[in-house]
Amino acid sequence: MTPRRERRNRDSRGPVVRPYAVTSGRTRPTGAAIDMVALVSALRRVSIADLEPEQEAKLGPEHRRLLECCRRPVAVADLASDLDLPLGVVRILVADLREQGLVSVRQPAPSGLRDVAVLKEVADALRRL
């Protein structure tokens, strides 16, 4: 099953740039864990223009693209898909932005969604699919 899919996938040609080049070789994010459905939102009260020049210099084009994408809360997996970057790379970039105070990151609760009303809403919506 998957082979055909993989063949179509542009990954099969291999990345043009080594994946961790955009993170300067770092393979682990700083700070607290970032889940693949953690929601990232840009904090409106801060912008890149407000940063000290030396802080701003640390932000690459991917950081800026990423910040553009999370004006509304967006899941880490969606960011990776939208920006065509590996999940691990996006986590590191998000952690950088968090460190600079440019985004907030909301992790899902470890035990999952426990709000029965929301779950019932989801079940109803799925039934209508």
Next chain:
Amino acid sequence: MPYGDSDSVPNRRRAPVAIKVLIAGGFGVGKTTLVSAVSEVRPLRTEENLSEPSALVDQLDGVERKVTTTVAMDFGRISINDDLVVYLFGTPGQKRFWFMWDELAYGALGAVVMADTRRLADCFPSIDYFERRGTPFVVAVNCFDGARRYPLDTMRAALNLTPDVPLMLCDARQRASSRDVLVALVEHAVVRLDRADPQEGSADLATPHRRQVTSAR
């Protein structure tokens, strides 16, 4: 709400919610098919460090400096509304990617374990995993053309499932059938919450023993 530490966004009915659902099962069981039948499929890849055993499998002689490998993941989204999105993640089937499972399962609403009656044992590791972790799951037997059909209770016995775990037949190619599997999972998660047994998270006491069963062949 399901999220902790919240930096509230003004002018919103409520904080957005992202719901994670895992699609597990053996290689070629129809995980990709189910995800594409029922959700908007999105490209997603991850770079993972190769562990020792897989380094042997992947024959890295001559390319010793390659330490990560690209894993293309099954990933789909179902937007319920602006604030509520269900994300489907296919769990990579190969043993060497099992280290990713804990991360995938973190905070998940639950899992769909897909089974194929011709290779039933392929789904045992997934069932064992979610049982041990206390993650709500349903088992969906994908009805392949030409595969023999068995009564559900025969399959329940062969899978050694506890009575509370929903077991159903599905055709992963059919949107309606795949949707019904997801609905069953969400309903099962609701039932589990209603029961709200604090012991459930660590239910390794009552985990049934699952062997290589051949009786359903």
